[in-house]
Amino acid sequence: MSSINNLRDKFRDASRPARGRLGDTLFTVIAFLAAATIILIITLLVYQLFEGALPSIRAFGADFLSSSEWDPVKDIYGARVFIYGTIVSSLLALLMAVPLSLGIAIYLSQFAPRWLRSPLGFIVELLAAIPSVVYGLWGIFVLAPFLGQTIEPFFADHLGGIPIFAGPVYGVGLFAAAVVLAIMILPTISAISRESMLNVSSDQKEAAQALGATPWETVRMSVLPLARPGIIGAIILGLGRALGETMAVTMIIGNRPEISASIFAPAYTIASVIANEFAEVTAGLHMAALVELALILLVITLLLNLLARLLVQRTGSGALKRKRS
Amino acid sequence: MKGDLNRSRRNLTSGFAYLLCLLSTAIALIPLGLILVYVIVQGAPALNLDFLTQLPKPVGETGGGMGNAIVGSLMLIGIAAAIGLPIGVLAGTYLAEFRSPRLSWTVRLLADILSGVPSIIIGVFVYTLLVLTMKRFSALAGGVALAVLMLPTVARTTEEMLRMVPDTLREASLALGISRWRTIVSIVIKTAGGGIMTGIMLALARIAGETAPLLFTALNSRTWPTGLDKPVASLPVQIYTYAIAPYADWHQQAWAGSLVLVLMVLLLSVGSKLYFGRKMRSVR
Numbered sequence: 180m181s182s183i184n185n186l187r188d189k190f191r192d193a194s195r196p197a198r199g200r201l202g203d204t205l206f207t208v209i210a211f212l213a214a215a216t217i218i219l220i221i222t223l224l225v226y227q228l229f230e231g232a233l234p235s236i237r238a239f240g241a242d243f244l245s246s247s248e249w250d251p252v253k254d255i256y257g258a259r260v261f262i263y264g265t266i267v268s269s270l271l272a273l274l275m276a277v278p279l280s281l282g283i284a285i286y287l288s289q290f291a292p293r294w295l296r297s298p299l300g301f302i303v304e305l306l307a308a309i310p311s312v313v314y315g316l317w318g319i320f321v322l323a324p325f326l327g328q329t330i331e332p333f334f335a336d337h338l339g340g341i342p343i344f345a346g347p348v349y350g351v352g353l354f355a356a357a358v359v360l361a362i363m364i365l366p367t368i369s370a371i372s373r374e375s376m377l378n379v380s381s382d383q384k385e386a387a388q389a390l391g392a393t394p395w396e397t398v399r400m401s402v403l404p405l406a407r408p409g410i411i412g413a414i415i416l417g418l419g420r421a422l423g424e425t426m427a428v429t430m431i432i433g434n435r436p437e438i439s440a441s442i443f444a445p446a447y448t449i450a451s452v453i454a455n456e457f458a459e460v461t462a463g464l465h466m467a468a469l470v471e472l473a474l475i476l477l478v479i480t481l482l483l484n485l486l487a488r489l490l491v492q493r494t495g496s497g498a499l500k501r502k503r504s
Numbered sequence: 505m506k507g508d509l510n511r512s513r514r515n516l517t518s519g520f521a522y523l524l525c526l527l528s529t530a531i532a533l534i535p536l537g538l539i540l541v542y543v544i545v546q547g548a549p550a551l552n553l554d555f556l557t558q559l560p561k562p563v564g565e566t567g568g569g570m571g572n573a574i575v576g577s578l579m580l581i582g583i584a585a586a587i588g589l590p591i592g593v594l595a596g597t598y599l600a601e602f603r604s605p606r607l608s609w610t611v612r613l614l615a616d617i618l619s620g621v622p623s624i625i626i627g628v629f630v631y632t633l634l635v636l637t638m639k640r641f642s643a644l645a646g647g648v649a650l651a652v653l654m655l656p657t658v659a660r661t662t663e664e665m666l667r668m669v670p671d672t673l674r675e676a677s678l679a680l681g682i683s684r685w686r687t688i689v690s691i692v693i694k695t696a697g698g699g700i701m702t703g704i705m706l707a708l709a710r711i712a713g714e715t716a717p718l719l720f721t722a723l724n725s726r727t728w729p730t731g732l733d734k735p736v737a738s739l740p741v742q743i744y745t746y747a748i749a750p751y752a753d754w755h756q757q758a759w760a761g762s763l764v765l766v767l768m769v770l771l772l773s774v775g776s777k778l779y780f781g782r783k784m785r786s787v788r
Contacts, residue, residue, distance in 0.1 A: 206685035207602060213594030214611045217659065220652060221614050224621070227632045282528025290522055291529075299529065301777065306536050308773045310713025312740045313762045316747045317539050320546075320755065362535045369532070393518035416620065423622020425716035426744060450624050450716070457628065458720040473628040477621065484620035488613060 224477070232471035234464055243471060249436050249452075251460075256468035258475065260436045264353070264446035265476070268432065269421035271357035271442060272364060277414055279361075280368035284410075287369070288376040289398055300373065307366035315430030318359045323350035323431050326358065331443050342440035349433065353446045356432040360424055364417040371416060371491060375409020376402050412490030419483040423476060425450040449476045540766070547763030550756045556764075560726050560742075566753045570761050572728045573742040576643070577712065579729055580722060580738055583647025584711055588654040589704060593693075595655070596662025596700075601688050612660070619656035626652050627717035635721060643729060643736040646722025650714060654707040661703025665696035705776035709769045715740035739765050 235243065235256065246257025287300050327350025335346035383401040392400060403410075433445020434455060449472045460466045554569050561568030595615075599608050630649040635641055669692050677687040693700070723735035724745060739761055746758035 200683055202686070203684045206688070210594045210598035210602060213591045214598040214607070214659075216591050217595055217611050217615050217618060217655065220655070221618055223633070224625075224629050227629055228625075231628075231632050279528045279531060282525040283532055286525035286529045290525055302536070303529070303532055305770070305773075306532070308709060308713075308769055309536075309539060310715070310740060310762075310765055310769060312713070312715040312743050312747070313539065313543065313766055316743060316758055316762055317542055319747060321538070321542055365532055393514050395518035395521035396514065398521070419620050423624065425622065425624040426740075430744070430748060450622060453624055453628065454716060454719055457631070458723065470628060470632070473625050477625050480620055480622060480625075481617060484617045485613075487620075488616050 228470055228474040228477055232467055232474045235467035235471040238464060238467075243468070244475075247436075247438065249468075251456075251465050254464050256464065258449070258468075258472055260438055261447055261449045261452050261472060262475070263438050264432065265422055265448040265450070267442075268353055268356045268360060268428065268446065268448060269418055271353065272360035272421045273414065273418055275357065275361035276365050276368055276417060280365050280413075280417070281372060281410070283365070283369040284372035284376055285398055285402075288373045289402060290394065300370070304366045304370055306362060307370075311363070311424065311426040312430075314359050314363060314427040318355060318427055318431040319351075322358065323355045326350055326355050335443065343442050345441040346443065348443045349445060351431050351433045351445060352443050353432060354442045356428045356446075356448075357442075359427045359431060360421045363424060363427065364420050367420055368413045368417040371413035372406070372410045375406040375413070375491070378409070379405045408490045408493045412487040412493075415483050415487035415490070419480045419487065422483075423450055423480055425454050429454045449473075543759065543762050543766050546756070546759035547761075550760035551763055555757070555760050559728065560757075563751065568757075570737075570739065570742055570757065570764075572725065573737040573739045573761070574764065576722070576725070576729050576736040577739040579643055579736060580646045580650055580718070581708060581712055583644065583732070584650035584654060585708065587648060588651035588658060588707075591651075592655045592658025592707075593662050593700065595659040597666060597688060597693065599659065599663040600666035601692065612663070615656040615659050618652075619660070622716075623649075623653055623714055624716035624719075627719060627721055630717065630721050638733070640733065641721065641723035641735040642733045643722055644732045646718045646736065646738070649717040649721045650711040653714060653717065654711050657707040657710065658704060661707070662696075662700050665699035665703065666692055668699070669695045702776045702779075705772050709772035709776075712772065713740055713765060713769050715744050719744075739768075 239246070239256065243256065243258055244262070245259055246255075247259040248255050248257045249260065250256070283303060287296055287303075291299060327348055331348035331350070331354065332346075334344045335348050338344040339346055379402050383405060384397050387397040387401045428448055429451040432448060432451060434447050434451055435445035436447045436452075437444065439446075453469055453473055456465070457469050460469065554567060555571075556569060556574065557571045558567070558569035559572055560570065595611070599612060602608075626649050630645050630652065634645040634648060638645070673691055673695060674687055677691045678684065682691075718738050718741050722738055722741070724741050725735045725737045729736045743758045743761040743765065746754040746761070749755075
């Protein structure tokens, strides 16, 4: 096998554009420029946001992260409320989406009848095709009223002593936003987890079966441990999507800049405050503060995505590669 | 006896786990079904020819439609495609056909990372880049924002599709004395064409529903689009504006707009998958 590859590499070298071939050189340069555009965009993106945020970084320094005052009238800005809302809504969403997504991934990769796997997987992925603004519309008029009249009063009445379930309930708020976020990230997490579970070699499963393992034991002992990096990567990617999701959250989180103990209270996220205020301001510290919020969100999502990609790559390579049976 | 008991308990656990997994899948299908049902039931009554062809009426008057938003959306998608498709396909070609390992690795990773950047941040980026320098909201700025969003998807899909073309085809073509770029354009890209088209249609479906990056680039408008350098209405932004407004008639229109948007997006994504078959794996 490797000698064939060597031969092929040599052949590739021999087929490199000869000096005289203008067309080849031109095409190579154009394709290179296109690829370089992606590097340029990321560089420009970081630079532009940093430059735009500079006045706010100079004015507030590290206080920007810890202060919870956001007052355009007094021109004082702090991000704590928005960072809180972003992180809590996303973590709540993960709490609901991860168990469901893993159940789906296990069912679709291990348990479901073969003829059903691909169509069912496709239908689950359709959830990712529905535009965010449609989730928001459905959230405002269907989900939030439903939650506000049934589930939330139930918790507030029976468990209201615990601060996180305390009323009053409005329907719109952190919890409603988290439910919609959970629905939206479900296809991401389940699709990528499923892929890494499919990448587990059948040897590993057959070994467990030969030892007399039940179907679930096979999954627990051979599939889940080997697919773990991919699953963790999938969860991190889902988290990244939840943190940056804008429209649906803006429409149902209540947009109130407060930190409250209850998950039923309204809150505010980084993405929502940008969506609500950015078009109205034209310059000054307010604009810089909004750009700094965007910069914070960008840095968080860049790091999460980098981590996730490296993890997902690990399950896709080498010893774990699926055998074609 | 004891062994049997143990075995049956383990089988029971296994059956229970199976049921939980089945249940998870069933639960995931509920919101999908509910959303589709609501969009159809609420949207269909307000969907008529006026809605598709008329301008919005002033506040207080009922009737009117989202004609300008539909045209605006098509215009924005057109601009995005004109910029994003050539660059994306060429970048993907570079990744697949010209192997300079270090650069390809970097570009591939950056493309994956770019596709994970929240769309609202792309909006802020294009705002500082174009809207501030041109001193106006414009259809062009909105189109550029959407182009940035579709670029990584198109590039990575093109790359994956080209990699599936067997090397023997390239070698056969080169052995006939055909130049490298002709080989790539007429043989390799043509062979992978179906898969690339599927990826392109999925990327278009994704940007068709994007709202956040348009809020402060293309802005919104209550008239027909007049030029690339003017603000332009789009279906998603119009749905958002109407949904959060306090008028029942506007809510009705928001549902109708959602129905049109969902139909557009589903037609693009389902249609492309069915038409081109399983030439590509799911795009991430």
